[in-house]
Amino acid sequence: MDDLLPKLLAFPPHPPPQTPLSDFQYDEGIRNQISTVGKIPEKNLLPQTSGGENALDVINPAINTVPYIYILLAHINAAQKGNKGVNWDTLWAKIANFLETFDGRQIRYLGKEFTQIIETAVTLARSNNQSILAIGPIRTALLRLDPSGSILTSTHLHLVELALEARDYETVLPVIDKFIYHFPGATNQPRPKFLCELGLSPTAYITPESKLTAKLNHQDVLEYFMYSGMVYIGLRKWESALECLENAITYPAKDVSKIMVEAYKKWILVGLLLEGKPLNLPKSTSSSVAKSYHVVAKPYETVAQIFETGTASRLKAEVEAGQKIWQGDCNMGLMLSVLSAYQKFQIRNLADIYSKISIPEVNNLTMSAETGGKLQSPALAEQLVQSMISEGSLNATLSHPPNGPAILTFGLGAPIMTEDQMQKELQASKQRIQFLTQEIKTTDRLLTYDKEYVKYMQKLKKNAKNGVTDQGISGPDMDWNPIEDEDIMAGVF
Incomplete structure (x- = not known):
């Protein structure tokens, strides 16, 4: 040696x-x-x-x-x-x-x-x-x-x-x-x-x-976004999870694959945890793909609709009735989180009506989907409210008058950032914009050499001369895909 x-x-x-x-x-x-x-x-x-x-x-x-x-x-x-x-x-x-x-x-x-x-x-x-x-x-x-x-x-x-x-x-x-x-x-x-x-x-x-x-194929890309979404779900980072799952469900595929359907099911539940209501599919989703999603994920959409407009007891019953479905899809944990979130959104929605409200009133006006009824005592309601404030999901404060029940006071708008926090946010935004600008330039240069993209642009130009309007990236006229559409996943629904 x-x-x-x-x-x-x-x-x-x-x-x-x-x-x-x-x-x-x-x-x-x-x-x-x-x-x-x-x-x-x-x-x-x-x-x-x-x-x-x-x-x-x-x-x-x-x-x-x-x-x-x-x-x-x-x-x-x-x-x-x-x-x-x-x-x-x-x-x-x-x-x-x-x-x-x-x-x-x-x-x-x-x-x-x-x-x-x-x-x-x-x-x-x-x-x-x-x-x-x-x-x-x-x-x-x-x-x-x-x-x-x-x-x-x-x-x-x-x-x-x-x-x-x-x-x-x-x-x-x-x-x-x-x-x-x-x-x-x-x-x-x-x-x-x-x-x-x-x-x-x-x-x-x-x-x-x-x-x-x-070389990555169709399935590899979908799996990456799906699995990344699941990582964020494990961390309860709902916004990031929703973004990753959305990348999977809006992928410009010829058919709706099994993994896209699984991503859509999780997307529905994560949307509930983030917004408290069913979300509309992104505009880039074609009508045929949307129809497929609605058919195969009907039980999930039903839960989402009940979450928005139904009662706690009905939501609890629906989740229990579909237990085998959620377990088979490995979504039981997410579904239990949805049940837990139901009362939290009810509490947050009280801010649209009240500026201040006592904890006993909070307990009387909200229901737990985990039990199908009210919490057993105002003390449990106060404990729930305090946990929401601590985790940052409720912009409010709790006060304890000497001769009365605890009072929940809702904050006005978003929490006020300090000057230091504001500077950090501005600097981070500036860096993201600079990086994105550079990536746009790089992408423009790359597309200059992509034969399929050039053909696609030539077709658009020809259609424009003949009075044919562009049908958009999600429509049936899309014939340019930056990744070769080989090895489409089996198990198409």
Whole structure:
């Protein structure tokens, strides 16, 4: 191993030269190194140094990503072949460390190897019933690969699946909170001259051709949005959950697939938890898709209608009658949350009538859908109101007069933000606008090279000349889809 180290550590030069390498020099240097290291037999990458150290302990993956990944894969392959000299526990620590520290510029040239490391981490964690261990390293790897988080990859799907398996939702938020603007392989953009360009858009190097992601089909995209919505549901982040589920139910598909229907069922319930009433389908939903949803999700729509206009007892009875349906759809937990939310919305709605109201009156005027009647005592009503105030779902205050019951005073409008909070909100909004502006420019450039989009625009122009109006993206005239419509999900309703 000692003889190989100079060759393994030849690139990039360390310490870095005073004059940074040009993109041409960097590209040439890393390609030569990959070619050199890739020709070394794996058995030659396994021995220890003369000092008895493992090469993975000597090489820093943050500086020398290329040799480290090849040595790491050599150890993984040896372990899979039953080499007793390789300890899986020690190897797992190296895999996790690599995913959290690799150089984001060098990894662009190592897509196949990167994907193999990700797949190994996922498989190893699951095989030991420790899915939770892979979540943090894979999340960090995705953000190192693409700090903007704007392009969906096959690794995203692995991440949300692991989060649901382990019920570890908070850890994946830095990834799923990012807005997805691009899909790999969705455009026929020109290849970049050098993958190492620091200002390169992630759409230029995260492609199926680079092997940094697999090609995504219709089902993959739907599953990502569906599973991300479920992660947010687990965190009770209803607004984010609704947005993800909406991405699934409005996806421009030829047919309504099973996963779209499942997303719609959850979308109805999350809408109730967020707004307290049935929501209208987004305008981008075509009439044929809407009809399919209404047919297959009728029990859910019935619950939503009762929630808005029916009584607590009737809502309780409807939920109990459909218990097998909710359990079969894995929505029983959401449905119980809906029952719990019924009285909370009644309490919030009292603000439309009263500015102040006593707790006993609150107890008399509202009903619990969990029991089908009033709470057993004003003390329980006060406890519920206090919890709503504490969690921020009720803009009000509670006071306790010396000679009377507790008084609930509703606030006027939204809570007033402090100057510091306002500045933070303004700064965050500014950053979002700047990022979105840049993404719009990038998307415009990408569409310039997309043949299908060009054909679509030519058709619109031709239709306009002939007096044919555009039917919109959800109508039957849509024949441009940024993702190839292959592998449409089975089980269409």
